Amino acid sequence: MPEMQRLAPGLRQYALVTGNYWAFTLTDGALRMLVVLHFHQLGYSALQIAMLLLFYEIFGVVTNLVGGWLGARIGLNRTMNIGLGLQIAALALLAVPTAWLTVPLVMAAQALSGIAKDLNKMSAKSSVKLLVPDSAQGTLYRWVAALTGSKNALKGVGFFLGGVLLTVFGFRGAVLAMAGALLLVWICSLLLLMRDLGKAKYKPKFRDILSKSRAINILSAARLFLFGARDVWFVVALPVCLSASLGW
Template identity: 80%
Template sequence: MSNHAAWRQYAIVTGNYWAFTLTDGALRMLVVLHFHQLGYGALQIALLFLFYEVFGVVTNLVGGWLGARIGLNRTMNIGLALQVVALAMLAVPAAWLVVPWVMAAQALSGIAKDLNKMSAKSTIKLLVSDGGQGRLYRWIAALTGSKNALKGVGFFLGGALLALLGFRGSVVVLAGALALVWLGSLAWLHRGLGRASGKPRFREVLSSSRAINVLSAARLFLFGARDVWFVVALPVFLSSVLGWDHWRVGGFLAAWVIGYGVVQALAPGFVRGARGRQPGRGVAFAWAAALSVVPALIALGLSAGMQAQAVLLLGLGVFGVLFAANSALHSYLIVSHAREDGVSLDVGFYYMANAMGRLVGTLLSGWVYQRSGLVACLWVSGAFVAVAALLALWLPAAHEGPAPDAPPR
């Protein structure tokens, strides 16, 4: 594929990913705020996302194999279509929005999200020429960072739409906009992209690579550490304890995720290996170890009776910067270590672990908060990141090479 064609496909994949992320972030905020407003408790809200996360685990495992067999363009377009259906399922009269129906819609959304993400991340590996590790790192960081920034915009969009149009009107608008993106993707995304040269067997979804397995385990604990306090506990705490309204909760979480995404996109500029080497296990351990301290410090500040709003705002800022650096580094390492022929198998297995971490974190976020409060969620978060840091030490050292921005040799 020529350089111009690669850039064009990168732009289409990124645009699809951006559009999907906007609807995904908005839908998450719509569900949390709408059902909290209806009187649902933190654990009940967390359970609404149970199938979203469970099916995300299954989808990443199966989706990587499917992408290798039928092509990443098809898996991405299937993901877009399923998200349109999931949104349309929620555009029903309020009396129909019972828990099983909402959980079913969230299940479809979870399948859609992880098909889309697996397809986007795998595609980048195929669009970068051999040896272009610097370019790969920058493209992965830009894709992931911009996606997370737009997820923040989606949080704000969800809060704003809920206030302006109500729940039903909001999901109708989101479904219509994403349907247009899906039609454009069907027309312009390259056919056959990412299809393996052979037909991989289903048992190949289980990775035999030490690097892939270690990174997957670390990713599980890293994202569990974020979601155990950020997904349910934090927005409910801001709303019920600090008395923030929907606009303020949505706007603050949006600003945090946007900032997090910007830092993630810039990570190749400051997350580097020593002495001109690209980042490896030592760098992954150091950044995760630094992150593990932050939730503990926030918990200590809240327990000591310090002003809760100030402690959370400062702590979230530091946590966001360090978490963004860790996430960008892990995203680069997994794509770099993945095989090229059938890349979606390794990437799908890795993001299966990512989805498992979100599932564990989401459930713990509701359960721990309801039983013990936000401080307990923060202690669990710190412990999870510490485990992720220790796992990074098991990565093979042989992968370390030239610095990400050095010309390929």
């Protein structure tokens, strides 16, 4: 019973963080599908659509690099809320009339969405460890598994959600509906999320983003190239290949 009492406040915060992350992930997957389908309908080629999404991946990588440092300086609650705010801004940016949806505008919106995605993801995953007492490591593993394991499933659901929203509301109506739903989540997060969550007493300097361990820095660099190669393949090369070979 005492352990459950210690977990109760953390459990409420975990539910808030998880709901925040789930709502964001759904809109993130839906937005990806909305952009692909809508601009395909407008007659864009596979390469043009792929280039629209490229900034999403590039700015996500940059955010991954500095996100932990930023979270330690200003707090994970703020990085999570900044991520939600940027996603709402990206959706609002895409809600302009179709004639204004130029390639630079869409790429800018995708850049904002890429930053938002990695801020939200980093904040959610990092905050879970801080919400569980050291004596409840088994609970920590279950909470982390539930949070991270749901990501790909929800992303897939988001893809289908994007297609449904485009069919029912059209592109502009769909992005406005998602912006409105995410705005409600953002307000709840601003009001209910712990204000000092993840904020370090020691303010790390920017150079502290690099580890003192050479092995960890090499591993991090290898991971950067690995995910960069994955993104270039799936975001650019694969759509262009399918379009050229199969006429998709």
